[in-house]
Amino acid sequence: MPLRFHDFTAELTYDALPEAVLKVLRRSFTDTMGVAAVGSTTPLADIARKGAQAMFGVTQAGPARILMNGASVSPAGAAMAGAFTVDSIDAHDGTSPCKGHAGSAIFPALMAVADANASLGKPVDGRSFAVTLAAAYEVSYRAGLAQHATCADYHTSGAWTAIGVGAAVAQQLGGSAEQIRQAAGISEYHGPRSQMMRCIDHPTMVRDGVGWGAPSGVTGGYLALFGFTGAPALTCEGPDARQFWEDLGSGWRLVEDTHYKPYPCCRWAHPALDAAADLIATHNLTHDQVAKVEIRTFHNATRLAGHTPTSPDEFAYSIAFPVATMIVRGQVGVSELDTATLTDPDILRLSxxxxxxxxxHFTAISVGKRWAEVTLELTDGRRLTADPRTPRGDTDLPLSDADISDKFHLFADPVVGTERATRIEDLSGRFDTLDADSFAELMSLCLSETKVR
Structure with missing residues (x-):
């Protein structure tokens, strides 16, 4: 009989976490904090902070600081603002089989609860936080797989991360296996069932749903501890979900499925970005030699259109414009997130x-993978085509430790300063070994106000 998800979450210990799991969690901690740093400078993050302060003031649960801001609100408020902050820059870790992202909800939510607990005299150390993170990721990923297999609509990550966050928060608060079960049921029932393709077709600040999935999970966790009951989570306990939980406790989806993103835009555009970059480098081209671009890819990616985005949200959910940006500038990095990029005449011409x-064919095989093929038509009439490819950052094409570090500093240094960024990288890269005092330092480095506002 498969291990029940609530027993798994309640009984999980640090010693049961394989080194491969800890490596993913360390990488994701560092990577997510870099994205949060640059995300804290966006209009979306600013609006989310104002909303949290207006609607989610400090409560009896204790004050929780908003990620990369320092303002204190309730744990649910800090989870909401923090999740929107990370999600405002589409560069955080993800899982292709679930067509979404977990860390953007999990880290802000669990850090908010840990911060509130510490304020009430319940300090957290790295080992205990690693256990809660591992549970949150594993339950989220499996719930996401079940949801995608059993629901007609393609729901945002907020729909299934709410379940993992709810279960992990109940564990974080010292709940029993039954309370964890109820928390997952509450969080699934009340979580956002937002349809992802609506934001693909009409890109706005709602993004991937984690801005509401994270606080839904936090609320579910607290309510369960108070005795609130929830309908059993179908993604965890439904008969159609059983296949996704059969190896729980022996296999780890978070190790098999977690990917990292080299570019701050939708992952569906990444194989085309890499292909265009390779063609330019291999043939020693300049952007003025390129007359036209053809991108052959799977159906949903073609809905990323975005030939003339007018906002950062439209840029994030586009494919033509980021590829044109890569051809013109040779990168899609932090400087390309500036709104001035949207009016660059060279980029607009190619887009x-x-x-x-x-x-x-690419639609049929883009299951757990995302395929694309790029052809450049040059001004001299030549047509150059790159081999079809999938994105870098998946487990079969992993980013190196140096890649993760370079990306982190590219995002974090201009916002928090090199000294603070270096300290965050050091501590987050070994967070599970930290005692309570050192973990509190890491939390403060990640939650305090940033240099740039």
Whole structure:
């Protein structure tokens, strides 16, 4: 009989975590904090902070500081503002089989609860936080797989991360296995069932749903501890979900499925970005030699259109414009997130000259993978085509430790300063070994106000 998710979450110990699991958690901690740093400078993050302060003041649960801001609100408020902050820059860790992201909800939520607990005299050390993180990721990933397999709509990550967050928060608060079960049921029932393709077709600040999934999970966890009961979570206990939980406790989805993103835009655009970059480098081209671009890819990616984005949200959920940006500038990094990029005439020329081709074969094989093929038509009439490819950052094409570090500093240094960023990288890269005092230092480094506002 499969191990029940609530027993798994209640009984999990640090000594039961394989080194491969800890490596993913350390990487994700560092990577997520870099994204949070640059995300804290966005209009979306600012609005979310104002909303949290207006609607989620400090409560009896204790004050929780907003990620990369320092303002104190309730744990649910800090989870909401923090999740929106991370999600405002589409560069955080993800899971292709679930077509979404977990860390953008999990880290802000669990850090908020840990911060509130510490304020009430219940300090947290790295070992205990690693256990809670591992449970949150594993339950989220499996709930996400079950949801995608059993629901007609393609729901945002907030829909299934709410379940993992709820279960982990109940564990974090000292709940029993039954309270953890109820927390997951509450969080699933009240979590956002937002349809992802609505934001793909009409990109706005709602993003991937984690801004409401994270506080839904936090609320579910606290309510369960107070005795509130929830309908059993179908993604965890439903008969159609059983197959996704059969190896719980022996296999780790978070190790098999976690990917990292080299570029701050939707992952569906990444294989085309890499292909365009390789063609430019291999043939020693300049952007003025490129007349047209063809991107052959899977169906949903073609809905990323975005030939002339007018906002950071439209940029994040586009494919033609980021690929044109790569051809013109040779990178899609922090400087390309500036709104001035949206009016760059060279980028706009190529973006408007880009054709997206809906390819049935790529659609059929883009299950757990995302495929694309790029052809550049040059001004001299030549056509250059790169081999079809999937994104870098998956477990079969992993980013190196140096890649993760470079990305972190690219995002964090301009916002928090090199000294603070270096300390965050050091501590987050070994967070599970930290005692309570050192973990409190890491929390403060990640939660305090940033240098740039």
């Amino acid at each position: 408007k000259a880009t054709t997206l081709i809906d390819d049935d």
